[in-house]
Amino acid sequence: MDTPDPRAQADAAGVAGEILRPRPKGAARRMRILFLGDIVGRPGRSIVFERLGQVRRDLSLDLVVANGENASGGIGLTAKAARQLLDAGIDVLTGGNHIFRHKDILPVFASEDRLLRPANYPPGAPGVGWRVYRPAGLPAFAVINLLGRVFMPAVDCPFRAADAILAEIPTDVTLCLVDFHAEATSEKKALAYYLDGRVSAVxxxxxxxxxxxxxxxxxxxxxxxxxxxxxxxxxxxxxxPEEVIARYLTGLHHRFVVARTPPEMQGALLDVDAATGKVVTIAAWRLT
Ligand SMILES: [Fe+2]
Ligand SMILES: [Fe+2]
Structure with missing residues (x-):
């Protein structure tokens, strides 16, 4: 039997609070989902490899979704890193503005259903931006990946892309998670309200x-x-920070490198009513 890591319990409980209490009787139809923020470089991959299995057990997670757009060298995602992260216990990897950076990821989109890129890239981009998953023993669920347009590359409208996708998702799929990869808090809040009542979480x-x-x-x-x-x-x-500071001080190009400091996992922890797809509890979550 695995021994829970007390540090993980304490750190997680300190942020997530009530959501970590034992599930009440009759709550068998609850699903617990962890959504991890952008995985950055080797430190980010390492903490996933070393800790996610235990976290899955400690928190009784049913599903883990993670944004992988910075997992390789801090920018982009290689084919090897994608495979390793999926093997480490991530069920679905989402992308963002850097997802096509490494060319060897492009063919992976054709063969790996668990890898998504933003849905509102213009037509012709490799891969797809949403899927419905029907895992054995769990309710069907959808993941939609969208990219913002404020201070971001020019892409199609994420609001209208969401409308089009929601019109295609089968009605029996009530659990729908949206990863909105965007810079501006205003755009993120606006999309969350735009989709309020139509998806489980933004x-x-x-x-x-x-x-x-x-x-x-x-x-x-x-x-x-x-x-x-x-x-x-x-x-x-x-x-x-050194290269980032140098770029601000001089205006010259300085090549950024991933920091070699101890990693954290950060994300959102959600308890969902599996029958309705409605989120019962959401909390920010982190693990040092
Ligand atoms: Fe990122
Ligand atoms: Fe990004």
Whole structure:
């Protein structure tokens, strides 16, 4: 039998609070989902490899979704890293503005259903931006990956892309998670309210800074403006601060490198009513 890591319990309980209490009797139809913010570089991959299995057991997780757009060298995702992260216990990997950085990931989109890229890239981009999954023993669920347009590359409208996707998702699929990979808090809040009552959760990624605004919106959609980062905690968004400072001081190009400081996992922890797809509880979550 595995021994729970007391540090993991304490750290998680300190942030997630009530959600970590034992599930009440009759709550068998609850699903517990962990959504991890952007995995950054080797430190981010390492903490997933070393700790996610235990976290899955400690928190009785049914599902883990993670944004992998920075997992390789801090920018992009290689085919090897994608495979290793999926093997380490991540059920679905989502992307963002850097997801196509490493060319060897492109053919993986054709063969790996558990890898998504933002749905609102223009037509012709490799891969797809949403899927319905029907795992054995669990309710069917959908994951939608969208990219914001404020201070971001020019892509199609994420609001209208969401409308089009929701029109295609079969009606028996009530659990729907949205990864909205975006810079501006205003755009993230707007999309969360736009989709309120139509999806289970709108979870922000991309900024690498976890926000403190987990909430249930009036029509029941859960949201957290940014899930944060799974990567080196003492850093400038995952990068060593020295080169970032030098770029600001001089205006010249300085190549950023991933910080070699101890990693954290950060994300959102959700308890969901499996029958309705409604989130019962959402909390920001972190593990040092
Ligand atoms: Fe990003
Ligand atoms: Fe990122």
């Amino acid at each position: 979870l922000g990624t991309h900024t690498h800074v976890q926000t403190n605004d987990a909430q249930l919106l009036p029509r029941g959609t859960a949201t957290l403006t940014d899930c944060g980062m799974t990567g080196p905690a003492a850093s400038a968004l995952g990068m060593a």
